[in-house]
Amino acid sequence: MTNAPAHTSKGKKFSLVRALRENRVAQGLFLIFPANFYLFLLIVLPLLLVTGLSFLSRGEYGQILFKFNLANYARLFNALYGKIMLFSLAVGIGTTVLCLLIGYPMAYYLAHASERTRSLLLFLILLPFWTNFIIRIYAWMMILRSGGFLDSILLWAHLTKASLNLLYSSTAVMIGMVYEFLPFTVLPLYTSLEKIDNSLLEAAADLGAPPWKAFLRITLPLSFPGMIAGTILTFIPAMGMFVVSDLLGGAKTILIGNVIRNQFLTARDWPFGAAASMILMLLTMIFTLYYTRKAGFGEELLV
Amino acid sequence: MSEKKTALWLRIYTFLAYLFIYIPILVLIIFSFNTQKLNIRWEGFTLSWYNVLFHDQQILLATRNTLMIAFVSTLVATVIGTMAALAMQRYHFPLYSTSETLMYIPIVIPEVVMGISLLVFFVLIKFTLGLVTITLSHIAFNIPFVALVVRARLHGYDNAIDEAAMDLGANELTTFWRVTLPTIMPGVLSGAMLALTLSLDDYIITYFTAGPGSTTLPLRVYSMVRFVVTPEINALSTLWVLLVFVILALGQIAQSRRA
Numbered sequence: 001m002t003n004a005p006a007h008t009s010k011g012k013k014f015s016l017v018r019a020l021r022e023n024r025v026a027q028g029l030f031l032i033f034p035a036n037f038y039l040f041l042l043i044v045l046p047l048l049l050v051t052g053l054s055f056l057s058r059g060e061y062g063q064i065l066f067k068f069n070l071a072n073y074a075r076l077f078n079a080l081y082g083k084i085m086l087f088s089l090a091v092g093i094g095t096t097v098l099c100l101l102i103g104y105p106m107a108y109y110l111a112h113a114s115e116r117t118r119s120l121l122l123f124l125i126l127l128p129f130w131t132n133f134i135i136r137i138y139a140w141m142m143i144l145r146s147g148g149f150l151d152s153i154l155l156w157a158h159l160t161k162a163s164l165n166l167l168y169s170s171t172a173v174m175i176g177m178v179y180e181f182l183p184f185t186v187l188p189l190y191t192s193l194e195k196i197d198n199s200l201l202e203a204a205a206d207l208g209a210p211p212w213k214a215f216l217r218i219t220l221p222l223s224f225p226g227m228i229a230g231t232i233l234t235f236i237p238a239m240g241m242f243v244v245s246d247l248l249g250g251a252k253t254i255l256i257g258n259v260i261r262n263q264f265l266t267a268r269d270w271p272f273g274a275a276a277s278m279i280l281m282l283l284t285m286i287f288t289l290y291y292t293r294k295a296g297f298g299e300e301l302l303v
Numbered sequence: 304m305s306e307k308k309t310a311l312w313l314r315i316y317t318f319l320a321y322l323f324i325y326i327p328i329l330v331l332i333i334f335s336f337n338t339q340k341l342n343i344r345w346e347g348f349t350l351s352w353y354n355v356l357f358h359d360q361q362i363l364l365a366t367r368n369t370l371m372i373a374f375v376s377t378l379v380a381t382v383i384g385t386m387a388a389l390a391m392q393r394y395h396f397p398l399y400s401t402s403e404t405l406m407y408i409p410i411v412i413p414e415v416v417m418g419i420s421l422l423v424f425f426v427l428i429k430f431t432l433g434l435v436t437i438t439l440s441h442i443a444f445n446i447p448f449v450a451l452v453v454r455a456r457l458h459g460y461d462n463a464i465d466e467a468a469m470d471l472g473a474n475e476l477t478t479f480w481r482v483t484l485p486t487i488m489p490g491v492l493s494g495a496m497l498a499l500t501l502s503l504d505d506y507i508i509t510y511f512t513a514g515p516g517s518t519t520l521p522l523r524v525y526s527m528v529r530f531v532v533t534p535e536i537n538a539l540s541t542l543w544v545l546l547v548f549v550i551l552a553l554g555q556i557a558q559s560r561r562a
Binding site for chain 1: 324325331397406411421422443446447475507520548551
């Protein structure tokens with residue numbers, strides 16, 4: 001990593017102090033060093049270890065055998081795991097699309113609301129999501145389980161005759177995922193939409209463009225950066241999710257995240273779990289790279 | 304389509320979306336006062352679940368662990384993250400873009416992958432899993448988020464005020480403590496706030512880096528909801544929501560006062 005001069009000249013204290021006082025490069029390196037060092041040690045190095053691990057194999061008792069092979073990857077490309085990966089991809093894309101469909105109008109409304117309502121509405125979006133992740137999923141368990149809140153309401157309104165049995169189904173998983181990731185879509189979208197200069201739309205109207213046309217030709221393209229940031233922020237965690245599928249999907253819905261978790265904590269086949277992690281990273285990385293190429297990424301992450 | 308019509312459907316749509324966000328929270332709160340232990344149907348009002356909660360030793364211990372991890376990891380991540388933000392926004396140094404990429408890695412890799420890689424790392428270096436490993440891991444995922452928020456604040460920073468301070472005879476360090484830091488403080492605080500909530504909320508990375516005796520609140524709640532559903536969890540959730548609401552509301556008030 002970056003080896004700051006500050007750390008190579010331990011012996012000459014005087015020059016170190018002087019370098020920090022006068023040299024801008026030394027100052028910059030001094031400031032960035034802790035973050036770089038920390039992230040290298042706890043993020044990059046562990047990821048490299050997992051990469052290496054994915055090419056090893058598991059011994060009879062769950063220990064790791066140092067024998068280079070591609071068997072873990074070969075195992076992943078069979079019908080069972082192929083199905084799981086496709087299903088994870090479908091859930092990830094489905095979650096992202098649904099979040100966009102629900103979130104775009106919300107973000108649009110927020111961006112056009114008055115200053116006061118806007119800050120209140122933003123606060124109201126954030127509030128539930130500053131409570132605990134597990135607690136939010138638990139709330140959906142209470143609503144969706146048979147005889148639960150939703151069933152009671154529907155029965156009371158005579159809309160259904162029997163329980164919908166929604167808990168432990170892929171529908172429940174999708175509801176939980178959308179609920180979990182909606183703010184990640186709404187907030188970057190809102191940031192983008194809010195930046196759009198209203199005079200552009202006024203100009204379009206003056207020139208005779210109907211509102212829908214102004215929306216399609218001005219608002220929508222200008223909101224692409226937010227859309228892309230929101231999509232990435234939703235898709236990546238959705239792809240790796242295993243808690244929502246665990247609690248709301250039961251044993252019926254297994255995502256690639258569940259496979260990885262199980263290999264590390266119950267099956268104790270770390271090399272195979274590592275290979276599955278590599279594939280998951282590859283999938284999300286291809287997606288992210290493709291998207292970041294299309295537009296700058298970073299600023300829209302900020303709220 | 305007239306403008307008014309658009310506004311109406313948009314208003315209804317947004318209202319429904321907010322309903323979707325708030326119904327689970329309301330159900331959670333209402334059912335914390337339910338007398339029925341299975342908590343499926345409403346039977347009657349009681350406060351006894353709050354009493355049960357306050358006598359649950361495991362919950363109290365998990366709360367203490369959670370707060371300790373959140374506090375320490377926020378503090379460390381805020382210092383390191385702020386330093387990194389200053390470096391990236393105001394300095395040029397070798398391997399600048401590598402440092403920037405490094406900052407994005409924890410944001411763009413799936414949490415489960417980060418969790419298992421930390422587990423592998425700690426096991427390989429024979430570091431006993433527990434509160435320390437959880438805290439170290441939380442610092443790792445919090446640094447980039449703090450840096451991101453502080454950088455945004457530094458974006459519009461006017462370097463002229465620093466130069467003015469130095470023209471008046473302050474050295475670099477004095478300028479930093481007396482001029483730069485107070486100016487970017489709101490950014491540093493919102494970075495810290497983000498780090499705090501990310502840490503309090505985290506389940507996935509904590510799950511992989513926890514050891515025996517280091518149960519946090521999210522881990523405890525998870526194991527509770529997997530096996531038995533009692534209104535005690537609702538009571539806990541209600542208190543949690545209330546606490547977050549109070550903290551956020553105070554933050555909002557403080558911010559509007561300052562502005």
